Amino acid sequence: MSPVRLLIVLIAAVSAIGLAVVLQRALGAKPGRPVAATAPAAAPDKPMTQVLVAKRDLAIGERLTAADIGWQAWPSDAINGAFVTNGAAPAKPQGKVALAQAVVAGAADHMIGGDPAKALEGAIVRDPILTGEPITSRKIVRGGEGGYLSVVLTPGKRAMAVPVSTDTAAGGFILPGDRVDVLSTHDAPNPGPDGGKLILAETVLRNIRVLALDQSTTAGKDAKTIVAASATLEVGPAEAEALARAKAGGPITLALRAYTDLGAPSGMTQAVASDSAIRINRGGQTTSVAVRP
Structure with missing residues (x-):
């Protein structure tokens, strides 16, 4: 092979190797290793608790029915001790979340006991409750409780x-x-x-x-x-x-x-x-x- 042809072959080989290196770096992979697609890490789900809320605006003196109240997911770290929950705790609650759920469960059991949604049927609205607002004992009166008759009048x-x-x-x-x-x-x-x-x-x-x-x-x-x-x-x-x-x-x-x-x-x-x-x-x-x- 003549010296001219040998020089052309060497230049072509070096160019090919250089092009391969440039392409690998452009694709973000190290030379000699295959490029693999990686999925982004999934964000952890925020703990939620089912809270009893009003499905419509409720005026003073109205008597609650099953159609007036329902369950709605609520961030567990925003739970108030006066809210009524279904007693189901979110997965692996920790710290303040666990403490809030314990307080809510105790308050709900003390206030109504049993199934909260069924126990509240027939209660009288003492203060106005807006759509989506959590039901609390301060805003309702059940038969036999103090202040019931004054609300019914x-x-x-x-x-x-x-x-x-x-x-x-x-x-x-x-x-x-x-x-x-x-x-x-x-x-x-x-x-x-x-x-x-x-x-x-x-x-x-x-x-x-x-x-x-x-x-x-x-x-x-x-x-x-x-x-x-x-x-x-x-x-x-x-x-x-x-x-x-x-x-x-x-x-x-x-x-x-x-x-x-x-x-x-x-x-x-x-x-x-x-x-x-x-x-x-x-x-x-x-x-x-x-x-x-």
Whole structure:
């Protein structure tokens, strides 16, 4: 081989080797080692806890139903001790997260016990709750808890109890939430010639809402009757005064209204004038008879 051809071969070989080195460095791999694709390291999942929240805006006095509340994932490190959780802890909680979950679980069990979502059905909203806001014990009241009756009352109304029995409460068929008329029975002097006493009965209040019987604000499951010693009624200020006078005058009787009378007039009946006596002259004899206009 001539010296010229040998020089050309050497230059070509050096150029090929140089090109290979440049390509390997451009691809980020060391010479002599294959290039391998590496996946980026996956970020660790943030621990989450299921928190009971409102599914819609809830106003004061509304009664919670299953459709009003639901579970929502909440960052475990942002859990407040007043929140209600389902008791399920996230995977491997540590430090403050574990402590927060322990506090929440204890608070939820103390507040309601059992299944939180089911236990809260029927509770009354004490303070407004917005959509997505966690449910807390401060904003709801359940039957039997302090402040329950004051939340159930219609604004401007009063709760007043009257003694009842099976005979004076429609045989026990009156239940919380029903509407009743309140009748008062009392004795009155008989101005007639026979003397004796008259027994007068009058409707004092009509279409009044029954809040509770004894300390029960709701009827038990499938309950059709409740035998109670007292009934708590929802009345206005003037109605409360009329009811107090009626209680002092004699026995109180509750007459059950039909469910369709819900929108009927409610409150005091027309004021009844006091009895007046007129004199009737018959054959020279004068007698006094009590009349009521």
